[in-house]
Amino acid sequence: MARREEEREKVASLRSRLLAWYERDHRDLPWRRRSDAYAIWVSEIMLQQTRVAVVIERYRAFMERFPTLFSLALAEEQEVLALWSGLGYYRRARMLHKAAQYVAQRYQGTLPATADELRALPGIGVYTAAAIASIAHGERIAVVDGNVERVLCRIAGWDASNRTEAAATRRKVQKLAARLVDPERPGDFNQALMELGAMVCVPRNPKCLECPVWAECKMRGEHKTSPRPRMLSREIAHALSVRAGQKGHAGREVLLQQRPATESVMPGLWELPALRDAAVPAEDLRMTVRHAIMQVNYYVRIRTVFEDDVEAATMPGGERHWVPLSEAAEMALTGLARKVLSRAHLLPTAALDTIAPPPEGDVV
Numbered sequence: 001m002a003r004r005e006e007e008r009e010k011v012a013s014l015r016s017r018l019l020a021w022y023e024r025d026h027r028d029l030p031w032r033r034r035s036d037a038y039a040i041w042v043s044e045i046m047l048q049q050t051r052v053a054v055v056i057e058r059y060r061a062f063m064e065r066f067p068t069l070f071s072l073a074l075a076e077e078q079e080v081l082a083l084w085s086g087l088g089y090y091r092r093a094r095m096l097h098k099a100a101q102y103v104a105q106r107y108q109g110t111l112p113a114t115a116d117e118l119r120a121l122p123g124i125g126v127y128t129a130a131a132i133a134s135i136a137h138g139e140r141i142a143v144v145d146g147n148v149e150r151v152l153c154r155i156a157g158w159d160a161s162n163r164t165e166a167a168a169t170r171r172k173v174q175k176l177a178a179r180l181v182d183p184e185r186p187g188d189f190n191q192a193l194m195e196l197g198a199m200v201c202v203p204r205n206p207k208c209l210e211c212p213v214w215a216e217c218k219m220r221g222e223h224k225t226s227p228r229p230r231m232l233s234r235e236i237a238h239a240l241s242v243r244a245g246q247k248g249h250a251g252r253e254v255l256l257q258q259r260p261a262t263e264s265v266m267p268g269l270w271e272l273p274a275l276r277d278a279a280v281p282a283e284d285l286r287m288t289v290r291h292a293i294m295q296v297n298y299y300v301r302i303r304t305v306f307e308d309d310v311e312a313a314t315m316p317g318g319e320r321h322w323v324p325l326s327e328a329a330e331m332a333l334t335g336l337a338r339k340v341l342s343r344a345h346l347l348p349t350a351a352l353d354t355i356a357p358p359p360e361g362d363v364v
Contacts, residue, residue, distance in 0.1 A: 015180070080096075099121045135190065149170070241255040256333075
């Protein structure tokens with residue numbers, strides 16, 4: 001009995017110190033200024049596999065255009081994809097759009113309140129459902145992402161590098177997280193654990209002296225983690241073809257090609273036509289760009305191709321259109337196409353480097 005009471009006191013102390021730290025030191029992020037389920041849902045989907053710094057501006061623009069679930073449900077998919085451009089993993093946007101339409105029709109525009117109900121919606125898994133339910137509705141349910149898993153493994157002293165025991169470790173982490181979550185403030189507690197992993201208990205060189213739960217940690221420093229999958233490299237080349245405006249259009253037009261709907265990656269998005277030959281002579285090189293998609297680093301050569309030479313120089317592909325540059329920025333462009341057009345000073349907005357690492361190796 002005494003041991004059980006001591007354990008309860010330790011858990012209560014950990015909750016108290018973690019929540020106090022979060023209140024004092026958490027980042028002021030735009031989605032934390034709203035408590036409605038729709039805003040939390042959008043932010044959680046955007047934050048999947050995308051850096052916070054990139055999400056902030058895209059989130060603001062997205063919420064300005066689609067401030068309510070109904071406004072998102074009524075939008076055309078291409079408009080949703082256009083505002084998603086720069087975040088990558090476009091399937092997330094499609095599923096978000098489909099789920100909004102489903103909720104508008106079946107639930108009159110109000111997201112379900114429980115994690116179990118939320119998991120039934122397109123594109124919402126265990127993690128996202130728990131995040132929405134705990135933050136927006138105060139459901140006592142644990143939220144476990146990569147940051148939380150790392151924090152709890154360090155606190156408990158578990159080896160997270162053993163791949164053969166990864167599933168068992170995840171089950172232990174989930175059980176521990178469920179036991180620790182604060183019953184009075186589950187949303188804040190879950191966000192505090194995630195914030196701790198993002199800002200203090202980082203994968204390399206953790207800031208242990210700044211940690212509010214340092215006394216409970218059995219690692220107190222780095223611990224073994226599974227190595228990241230090795231990035232693959234690939235060289236590709238695209239044509240940048242611009243002409244004077246035709247058929248009464250003012251300004252210039254750029255040639256864009258739509259990816260077929262049957263493509264497994266980025267179907268329906270617009271890109272620059274691919275060159276037949278990826279080996280672009282130095283004298284014809286417009287720019288080189290590094291761009292990462294999932295586990296592949298693309299080293300991209302961009303060549304200026306005049307209108308009369310397009311057919312001979314480029315690979316056949318999807319439907320092509322000459323698009324006024326004033327309209328291109330509003331289209332559902334691939335991240336690479338948007339990056340190239342921005343760096344060529346052909347779009348009014350700055351390039352958004354999405355899933356790619358910082359562009360320290362790029363040449364423009």
